[in-house]
Amino acid sequence: MTNATNVKTVGQIYKNNYAAGKPALLFKESSVTYAQLDDHVVSFANLLKGKGVSKGDKVILNTLNSPEFVYIYLGAVRNAAVIVPINPMLTLEEIKYIASDSQAKFLVIHEGIMQKQGLSAAALEEALGLKAILINEALLAEAAAAPKDDYDLAAGDDVSTFLYTSGTTGQPKAAMLTHGNLVTNAHQCVKGLEARGDDVLMCVLPLFHVFAFTTCILLPLIDGETIDIVESFTPKLVISELLEKQVSLFLGVPAMYMVLIEAGKKDIKFPKLRTAVCGGSALPVEVYNQVRETVGLPIIEGYGLTEASPACFFNPPSGTQKPGSIGLALENIEYRIGGENDEALPPEEVGELLVKGPNVMLGYFGREAETAETFRNGWLHTGDLAKRDEDGYVYIVDRKKDMVIVAGLNVYPREVEEALYKHPKIKDAAVIGEPDALRGEAVVAYIVLKDGEEAHHKEILRWLKERLAAYKIPRRIEIREDLPRNSTGKILKRMLRG
Numbered sequence: 001m002t003n004a005t006n007v008k009t010v011g012q013i014y015k016n017n018y019a020a021g022k023p024a025l026l027f028k029e030s031s032v033t034y035a036q037l038d039d040h041v042v043s044f045a046n047l048l049k050g051k052g053v054s055k056g057d058k059v060i061l062n063t064l065n066s067p068e069f070v071y072i073y074l075g076a077v078r079n080a081a082v083i084v085p086i087n088p089m090l091t092l093e094e095i096k097y098i099a100s101d102s103q104a105k106f107l108v109i110h111e112g113i114m115q116k117q118g119l120s121a122a123a124l125e126e127a128l129g130l131k132a133i134l135i136n137e138a139l140l141a142e143a144a145a146a147p148k149d150d151y152d153l154a155a156g157d158d159v160s161t162f163l164y165t166s167g168t169t170g171q172p173k174a175a176m177l178t179h180g181n182l183v184t185n186a187h188q189c190v191k192g193l194e195a196r197g198d199d200v201l202m203c204v205l206p207l208f209h210v211f212a213f214t215t216c217i218l219l220p221l222i223d224g225e226t227i228d229i230v231e232s233f234t235p236k237l238v239i240s241e242l243l244e245k246q247v248s249l250f251l252g253v254p255a256m257y258m259v260l261i262e263a264g265k266k267d268i269k270f271p272k273l274r275t276a277v278c279g280g281s282a283l284p285v286e287v288y289n290q291v292r293e294t295v296g297l298p299i300i301e302g303y304g305l306t307e308a309s310p311a312c313f314f315n316p317p318s319g320t321q322k323p324g325s326i327g328l329a330l331e332n333i334e335y336r337i338g339g340e341n342d343e344a345l346p347p348e349e350v351g352e353l354l355v356k357g358p359n360v361m362l363g364y365f366g367r368e369a370e371t372a373e374t375f376r377n378g379w380l381h382t383g384d385l386a387k388r389d390e391d392g393y394v395y396i397v398d399r400k401k402d403m404v405i406v407a408g409l410n411v412y413p414r415e416v417e418e419a420l421y422k423h424p425k426i427k428d429a430a431v432i433g434e435p436d437a438l439r440g441e442a443v444v445a446y447i448v449l450k451d452g453e454e455a456h457h458k459e460i461l462r463w464l465k466e467r468l469a470a471y472k473i474p475r476r477i478e479i480r481e482d483l484p485r486n487s488t489g490k491i492l493k494r495m496l497r498g
Contacts, residue, residue, distance in 0.1 A: 007222060008156035009179040011041065011078035013186065014221040024221065025067050026200075026228040026245055032067060034224075039148070040067070044075030047146040051106075051133060055080035055153055058104040058162065060095070061208070062086050062113055063135055065231045069207050070217060071143075072108055072135070077160050077179070080153040084162040084174070085208035087409070088113050089469040092127060099128040102162050102174055102365065111136040156180040162365060163210050165306040165410065172412065174365040175306050177210075185309035185359040186218035188330040192302075192314040193249070193277060197224040200272075201249040204230040204238055204256070205408065210310045211279050215251050225249075235259040239268060246272040250297075253280035253408030255439050257291050257299065264295035273297060275317050279304060280408030281440040282396060285323045302326055303396065305382055307374070308333075309359040313394055325393040326386075333357035337388055342377045345387075350397050353386040354379035402493065404433030404441050411443055411472045419467045420445060423460065425453040428483050430491045431474065445474040446496055448482055455479070 007013055014024065014037060025032040032040070053059060059076045061083055063069050076083050084102050086095065088110070099107070107124065111134045114124060121132040133139065154160070160182055162174035189195070193215075201220045205212035220227050228245045230238060233256060241247065250273060257278060276291065276299040283301045291299045300317055303326035304310030312335070315327035329335050336344050337351040345351045360380050363371035374381055385397045404411040413431035420429035428448035433441035449455055457477040464473050484495040 007183055009077070009152055009154045009158075010160045010182050010218070011045070011074045011152050011154060011179075013074075013183060013218055014038070016222070016224065020224070022224070023226045025070065026226060027067050030067075037070075038150075040071040040143070041074045041078065042148055042150050043143045043146045044071045045078035045151070046075075046149055047139075047143045048072070048075055048081070048106075048133075049079050050146065052131070053079050053081050053106060055158075057081045057106065058084055058102045060084045060086055060099060060102070060104045060107045060109075060130075062088055062090075062095070062107065063110040064088055064113075065203065065207050065229050067229065068135055068140070070229075073213075076108075077154055078152050080155075080158055082159050082162055084164075085213070086164070087206070087208050087469060089471065091467060091469060092117055092119070093467055094469065096128060097172070098164060099130055101172075104128075104130050106131050106133060108133045108135060110134075154179055156183070159362065161210075163306050172415070173367050173370065176362040176365050177309055178362060181309045181359050181361060182214060182218060183222070184332075184357075185214050185311055186222045188332065188359060189215050189219045189311050189314075190223045192311065192316070192330045193219070193275060193300075194317045195219060195223050195225065195249065199223075199225045199249045199274070200228055200245055200247050201225055201251070202228045202230060202238075202241060202245070202247045203251075204233050204241075205251060205253070205280075206232075209280075209408070210306050211251075211304060211408070214309055214311060215277070215279075220249075233259075235262075239263050242270050242273060243268075248272050248274040249277075250275070251277045251279065253440065254278060254283050254287055255407045257283075257287055258438055260295050260297065261287070261290045264291075269296060275300065277302060277314070279311075281405035288323050300327070303394070305384075307361045307380055307382075308355060308357070309361070311359075312355050312357075315393075320391070320393075322389075322393050325389075325395050327394070328392055329355075329394075330357075333359065335394070336379065337386055337394075338379065338381075342379060347388055347390050350385055350387045353382045353384045353394065353396070355382060356380060402432070404431075404443055406433075406436075406441055406443065406471050407439040409471050413443075416443065416445065416464070416468065416472055416474065419464055420447060420460070422467075423455075423463050425449050425455045426460075427451075428491075430483055430493055430496060432493050432496050434497070436475075442475040443472065445477045446483060447477060447479055449479060 024037040203216035300315040302314035313326040315321040436442040484492040
């Protein structure tokens with residue numbers, strides 16, 4: 001067996017436990033041991049290799065939470081390919097952008113997702129300019145019959161994953177994460193969350209998101225734990241899984257904890273649940289308190305960003321925890337609260353949160369200028385305003401970015417605004433986020449119509465639904481005569497926020 005500390009690549013991350021008969025994955029009524037996991041990963045690596053996937057190829061992965069997501073991800077990177085996970089809710093137009101920008105050669109997509117788009121594999125290939133591989137029963141049978149050559153063509157400093165993020169602008173771009181970045185962060189999370197080899201960890205967060213893949217897949221696999229994969233968040237299902245699968249480690253976003261609070265009010269308890277972790281967006285202190293008091297869960301908050309693989313901070317499970325704080329920096333991560341010239345500020349002063357460490361990305365694919373802007377003076381600039389206390393606990397004060405986080409998913413206002421500006425009746429548009437008790441934030445759009453035009457907000461919503469994923473659609477559209485601007489003509493979004 002390979003010791004976990006010697007694992008250098010994502011495709012080998014479970015290797016210290018692969019021969020064990022211990023369950024690695026639970027999914028619905030099925031159970032997959034570590035030995036079976038290895039068999040499936042090797043099979044899919046060979047299958048994808050046979051279809052032409054090779055070193056450096058970009059492979060878009062579009063499927064729901066499932067064991068196949070794990071097999072395909074790990075199998076693809078065994079070929080030293082670069083996996084590009086995407087949200088299954090993206091429209092064809094959104095996928096076109098990613099396919100072009102990433103220079104992808106392959107799209108691995110679940111047949112059901114493709115059918116919802118009303119497309120065939122041939123139509124997808126023509127629209128996207130790549131080869132489509134459908135996840136269906138035929139593919140699973142083909143993988144089972146594939147050669148079982150056990151190999152790994154990747155190295156620790158090879159790029160493993162492209163994850164699309166806005167960074168400091170509204171144009172989505174690919175953060176390049178290496179095998180070393182992700183494996184390192186998995187180790188950091190094991191220590192930061194005080195995970196144990198006997199944990200059963202629930203993965204209900206969407207796997208295309210780096211928070212889910214690192215903390216819900218790589219962390220438990222490198223530590224020899226069992227992962228309970230849940231396809232999507234359904235309150236009744238999640239509650240039953242927590243109880244029946246004896247889950248001891250749960251990771252979620254604030255909206256999920258609202259559901260657990262309701263369960264607590266019905267006197268439903270989770271005796272096996274040792275640690276609950278909240279990420280994705282800021283956790284209101286009121287929710288934090290209710291989870292502890294009503295549900296009796298030892299919830300902790302952390303912080304990360306796509307460019308850092310993503311985890312950087314956690315409140316220590318067995319140490320001092322401070323409500324409203326993102327906690328302490330993980331092992332081997334340096335941070336600074338930086339002033340105007342990135343100088344270190346003293347405790348309680350607000351500045352930009354800067355980080356550096358082995359988990360930090362190489363840069364943005366094909367965007368040297370934006371990479372240089374993000375990495376200044378040797379620090380990754382997070383775009384978040386923060387402060388620290390005398391004990392080193394960090395508090396996020398506000399975001400410099402305009403990004404809106406809806407139930408843990410990033411919505412970039414500029415992307416929504418661009419879609420609005422394409423409407424023939426719209427002259428001006430501004431998109432912001434407003435607080436939402438359940439989902440953290442909601443998208444709100446303010447528009448100005450062209451002279452002489454009339455439109456109802458329902459007409460605008462229909463336009464957007466054809467161009468954007470559902471979670472990006474504004475909850476409210478307000479039509480105004482004009483938008484507040486400064487002397488240079490820039491829209492003053494802070495005035496729209498009130």
